[in-house]
Amino acid sequence: MISMGITQSDIVGIMATNTSYVMTVSFAAFFIGTPFQAIDISLEKESVLHLWNITKPKLIFCDGAIYKVVSEVVNELDLQCNIFTLSNHQTGVENIETILKIETTEVSTFKPFAISDLDATAALCCSSGSSGPSKVVCWSHRFIKRYCLPLLNGSSSDIILNAFSLYWSVGIREYISAALNEATLVVPYKFDAKEMLSLIEKYQVTKCLLVPVHIAQMLSCQEIHTINLSSMKIIQSTGAKLTIDLKNRLRQFLPPSCIIKSTYGCSEMAGMAYEHQDSLFILHPNIEAKILCLNTNKEQNTDEEGEIAIRHKTSWCGYYNDEKATRQVYKDGWYRTGDLGHFDSNKYLHIKSRIKDIIRLELFDISPLEIESEIMKMTEVVLVVVVGIPDELKWNRLAALVVKRPDSKITAVDIQNHVASRKPEYKHLNGGVYFVESVPTTATGKVSRRLATERGIELYNGKQNDTN
Numbered sequence: 001m002i003s004m005g006i007t008q009s010d011i012v013g014i015m016a017t018n019t020s021y022v023m024t025v026s027f028a029a030f031f032i033g034t035p036f037q038a039i040d041i042s043l044e045k046e047s048v049l050h051l052w053n054i055t056k057p058k059l060i061f062c063d064g065a066i067y068k069v070v071s072e073v074v075n076e077l078d079l080q081c082n083i084f085t086l087s088n089h090q091t092g093v094e095n096i097e098t099i100l101k102i103e104t105t106e107v108s109t110f111k112p113f114a115i116s117d118l119d120a121t122a123a124l125c126c127s128s129g130s131s132g133p134s135k136v137v138c139w140s141h142r143f144i145k146r147y148c149l150p151l152l153n154g155s156s157s158d159i160i161l162n163a164f165s166l167y168w169s170v171g172i173r174e175y176i177s178a179a180l181n182e183a184t185l186v187v188p189y190k191f192d193a194k195e196m197l198s199l200i201e202k203y204q205v206t207k208c209l210l211v212p213v214h215i216a217q218m219l220s221c222q223e224i225h226t227i228n229l230s231s232m233k234i235i236q237s238t239g240a241k242l243t244i245d246l247k248n249r250l251r252q253f254l255p256p257s258c259i260i261k262s263t264y265g266c267s268e269m270a271g272m273a274y275e276h277q278d279s280l281f282i283l284h285p286n287i288e289a290k291i292l293c294l295n296t297n298k299e300q301n302t303d304e305e306g307e308i309a310i311r312h313k314t315s316w317c318g319y320y321n322d323e324k325a326t327r328q329v330y331k332d333g334w335y336r337t338g339d340l341g342h343f344d345s346n347k348y349l350h351i352k353s354r355i356k357d358i359i360r361l362e363l364f365d366i367s368p369l370e371i372e373s374e375i376m377k378m379t380e381v382v383l384v385v386v387v388g389i390p391d392e393l394k395w396n397r398l399a400a401l402v403v404k405r406p407d408s409k410i411t412a413v414d415i416q417n418h419v420a421s422r423k424p425e426y427k428h429l430n431g432g433v434y435f436v437e438s439v440p441t442t443a444t445g446k447v448s449r450r451l452a453t454e455r456g457i458e459l460y461n462g463k464q465n466d467t468n
């Protein structure tokens with residue numbers, strides 16, 4: 001990378017499935033003090049354009065299977081950028097093997113970049129984009145050192161199973177933590193419930209980080225009854241609430257000493273709190289929180305609900321090249337989480353829900369507006385509300401309530417196909433499309449997403465009953 005002219009002010013882009021090469025190139029970037037930004041391969045071209053238009057990487061590593069998309073993005077953004085494939089190498093395209101074959105004398109004498117400014121950006125990750133397009137979050141060296149490493153409480157005897165790519169803040173944390181604790185990291189290409197179970201047994205995995213939908217998917221595999229999970233010491237659940245039911249169902253397959261830990265965090269602040277008992281959270285050390293009134297922004301008293309604001313002892317570097325968005329969420333050193341909650345008299349933090357309109361789909365948070373504006377491009381649609389139908393194995397299934405023109409012959413399948421041909425699979429309307437006379441509104445005449453969701457669930461359940 002140094003001989004390619006990459007410096008600390010550049011960005012290295014990675015868009016690849018998990019392989020050991022991903023570890024190689026991300027750590028190479030770390031060692032020369034150049035931040036890397038990874039993008040999950042499931043993202044559509046539009047999102048990649050958006051993200052790399054913000055960071056403008058100078059060097060990109062990608063899977064051969066998505067080389068075409070990556071090179072289109074590079075051309076459209078007119079990036080002066082070399083692309084190397086990490087897998088499925090294509091003829092005529094440079095690949096990682098050629099770099100690794102280069103014999104340099106520098107290797108034996110190489111000294112990692114000495115970090116003089118601990119507040120410089122070390123890595124970039126993405127925030128979910130619940131309010132508009134996703135943003136690029138800066139993590140400083142200090143932030144990583146102080147907040148990402150101690151959380152896992154790792155040791156060199158740990159065998160950590162991590163299916164998250166470096167696109168996810170938890171993926172970055174697992175990679176760095178495993179390396180610095182000299183633990184063994186077991187990395188599947190991607191999450192597959194059945195494979196995860198067999199990897200635990202095969203490699204005697206001790207720690208594993210999962211989101212609740214993945215736990216549900218593993219529990220619905222036949223193999224869970226036969227595979228020996230006795231090596232497990234800690235399962236950490238993150239990303240959303242792990243229900244007691246799911247936790248209890250998981251518990252019966254684990255050794256009694258295995259701890260199931262639920263945590264609360266976000267890309268911007270990493271881990272913030274962990275669950276003490278059902279829905280009662282305790283803040284991590286070095287983290288302070290207060291509750292702000294949604295109307296007045298004043299600090300709330302005990303038991304009063306409001307937006308959770310978080311403060312770290314380490315200041316946050318903000319969103320990459322986006323001071324305006326940074327100022328919006330980060331006021332006077334307090335980060336606005338966008339989550340609703342309260343403290344009780346025992347100082348436990350109760351986390352209730354998101355304030356903004358988002359629908360979580362497996363690992364992704366999406367704004368219903370994105371799908372709605374796509375459907376509104378169909379001239380026969382008068383009004384649409386997209387809602388999430390809760391589903392244990394997917395988190396939510398997207399469904400649409402549609403008001404169509406009176407004379408329209410448009411069908412539910414037309415609308416599903418319209419979305420399916422324009423959006424990646426996880427954004428498809430697999431909860432169905434329902435034609436309605438009108439959509440539920442609030443007293444002030446605005447679309448009520450809460451009521452629309454209730455209506456969507458009724459219609460979805462009705463359809464399930466019809467087919468049974």
Ligand SMILES: *[C@@H]1O[C@H](CO)[C@@H](O)[C@H](O)[C@H]1NC(C)=O
Nearest residue numbers: 049050051052053054076077
């Ligand atoms: C990239 O960002 C610039 C500045 O914000 C904007 O004008 C341009 O349209 C963007 N390009 C693409 C392809 O999104």
Ligand SMILES: *[C@@H]1O[C@H](CO)[C@@H](O)[C@H](O)[C@H]1NC(C)=O
Nearest residue numbers: 150151152153154234259261
């Ligand atoms: C970390 O490990 C130590 C020693 O094994 C243990 O006493 C402590 O409770 C652990 N902390 C957490 C947060 O898991």
Ligand SMILES: *[C@@H]1O[C@H](CO)[C@@H](O)[C@H](O)[C@H]1NC(C)=O
Nearest residue numbers: 201204226227228229230231
């Ligand atoms: C599971 O594996 C452990 C350790 O490898 C072993 O001691 C135990 O007997 C196994 N349990 C079953 C039910 O095979």
